[in-house]
Amino acid sequence: MTTVETRAVVDLLGVLAYAELTAFDRLAEDARMAPTPAGHAALARMAAAEIGHHDRLVRRLGELGADPAWAMAPFVPALDGFHASTRPRTWLEGLVKAYVGDGLAADFHREIAGFLPEPDRSLILEVLADTGHADFAVREVRAAIAAEPALAGRLALWGRRLVGEAISQSQAVIADREQLARLITTGTGDVAGIGRLIDRITAAHTERMRTLGLNP
Amino acid sequence: MTTVETRAVVDLLGVLAYAELTAFDRLAEDARMAPTPAGHAALARMAAAEIGHHDRLVRRLGELGADPAWAMAPFVPALDGFHASTRPRTWLEGLVKAYVGDGLAADFHREIAGFLPEPDRSLILEVLADTGHADFAVREVRAAIAAEPALAGRLALWGRRLVGEAISQSQAVIADREQLARLITTGTGDVAGIGRLIDRITAAHTERMRTLGLNP
Numbered sequence: 001m002t003t004v005e006t007r008a009v010v011d012l013l014g015v016l017a018y019a020e021l022t023a024f025d026r027l028a029e030d031a032r033m034a035p036t037p038a039g040h041a042a043l044a045r046m047a048a049a050e051i052g053h054h055d056r057l058v059r060r061l062g063e064l065g066a067d068p069a070w071a072m073a074p075f076v077p078a079l080d081g082f083h084a085s086t087r088p089r090t091w092l093e094g095l096v097k098a099y100v101g102d103g104l105a106a107d108f109h110r111e112i113a114g115f116l117p118e119p120d121r122s123l124i125l126e127v128l129a130d131t132g133h134a135d136f137a138v139r140e141v142r143a144a145i146a147a148e149p150a151l152a153g154r155l156a157l158w159g160r161r162l163v164g165e166a167i168s169q170s171q172a173v174i175a176d177r178e179q180l181a182r183l184i185t186t187g188t189g190d191v192a193g194i195g196r197l198i199d200r201i202t203a204a205h206t207e208r209m210r211t212l213g214l215n216p
Numbered sequence: 217m218t219t220v221e222t223r224a225v226v227d228l229l230g231v232l233a234y235a236e237l238t239a240f241d242r243l244a245e246d247a248r249m250a251p252t253p254a255g256h257a258a259l260a261r262m263a264a265a266e267i268g269h270h271d272r273l274v275r276r277l278g279e280l281g282a283d284p285a286w287a288m289a290p291f292v293p294a295l296d297g298f299h300a301s302t303r304p305r306t307w308l309e310g311l312v313k314a315y316v317g318d319g320l321a322a323d324f325h326r327e328i329a330g331f332l333p334e335p336d337r338s339l340i341l342e343v344l345a346d347t348g349h350a351d352f353a354v355r356e357v358r359a360a361i362a363a364e365p366a367l368a369g370r371l372a373l374w375g376r377r378l379v380g381e382a383i384s385q386s387q388a389v390i391a392d393r394e395q396l397a398r399l400i401t402t403g404t405g406d407v408a409g410i411g412r413l414i415d416r417i418t419a420a421h422t423e424r425m426r427t428l429g430l431n432p
Contacts, residue, residue, distance in 0.1 A: 021253060024260050028244030037237060037285050041270055044240050048264035054257055069253050 008183040009120050013057050014071030016109055020054035022079050030094030042136040053127040060123055078169045085165050092144055093158050099137040101162045103208050107201045115187030141212045156214040224395040225336050229273050230287030232325055236270035238295050246310030258352045269343040276339055294385045302381050308360055309374050315353040317378050319424050323417045331403030357428045372430040
């Protein structure tokens with residue numbers, strides 16, 4: 001890898017490592033809104049999976065000679081900002097955030113990982129692979145909407161707000177990290193390539209909203 | 217197993233399952249006081265281990281035909297009470313609680329598990345086996361005391377408060393659960409046996425305080 005490439009890889013591993021750490025915090029916090037111990041444990045299990053991923057990313061940062069805390073630091077404001085502005089007020093909002101928000105972030109990071117050399121491409125794809133816990137969120141949200149159809153409108157609004165906040169924070173991060181921005185523009189090839197990337201991410205998001213029974 | 221034995225086993229699995237679930241919550245919460253992302257991740261990792269244990273206990277409750285939520289319910293007031301009255305105010309108090317509190321609870325449950333038939337005895341001993349994460353707490357607390365010896369007195373007081381609260385909540389639980397109380401009195405044989413059990417638990421606690429560099 002060239003120095004420029006290494007810097008972009010460290011950026012991507014850093015943002016992901018911090019994303020997993022904050023995802024742990026938020027899922028653990030939201031778990032406490034669960035109406036049953038089974039729901040509580042299900043969200044706690046999602047949180048536990050995140051910390052396993054975090055550990056693998058931190059290990060790889062160490063192999064690359066990067067200080068993990070230093071690599072994560074530039075992304076703290078954007079990720080903390082995202083979570084502060086999308087704090088779920090209910091158990092169902094927490095589940096929608098866990099499913100829609102994490103899905104969106106995973107898609108975005110997966111696209112960028114495609115531009116990286118090995119072994120980092122595979123590491124990131126593995127870390128982002130769905131751990132199957134998402135099924136739980138889908139089941140719960142669908143059941144709640146079936147019991148109270150009026151919920152669908154409010155939760156759809158919430159889903160759209162999550163995307164809006166995610167996009168605005170991602171733009172801020174990319175504008176601020178030159179190597180990361182270059183990786184994306186080089187990887188996608190041109191403006192049309194960036195457009196297609198955004199289309200793919202949007203399509204997957206729409207699909208997830210539909211899976212939950214929400215109007216995208 | 218006789219019905220009476222099954223009830224005691226369900227009680228013990230229930231109290232442990234809820235203990236692991238609340239331990240997850242508290243460790244996840246305390247992790248956020250960490251002064252470094254490495255410390256944050258270390259406590260999050262301890263929390264993640266608890267949820268894995270919780271899942272195994274819940275599965276076994278299901279095998280025994282017990283409703284896990286129902287089996288945990290009687291122990292919610294005592295365990296929530298313990299955590300509410302021992303909420304760490306600092307990162308170091310959180311670490312002492314993670315090490316001393318969890319160690320004490322594990323010793324107590326391990327003693328009682330010894331009175332159970334298989335496979336529950338082995339399941340509980342496995343679930344309680346130290347996952348090695350405790351080393352982190354020991355290293356951090358010792359380093360902090362080395363840097364600021366005045367901390368030792370305050371943290372020792374905190375350790376003693378944890379034991380006091382743990383004992384008073386355990387007594388309340390045992391007084392309330394006839395089958396569990398009978399399991400302990402039958403298992404230990406007589407009053408002298410109970411005395412020896414308490415001696416063993418106290419000795420292990422003293423040892424843990426010393427390991428942290430604290431006066432027991």
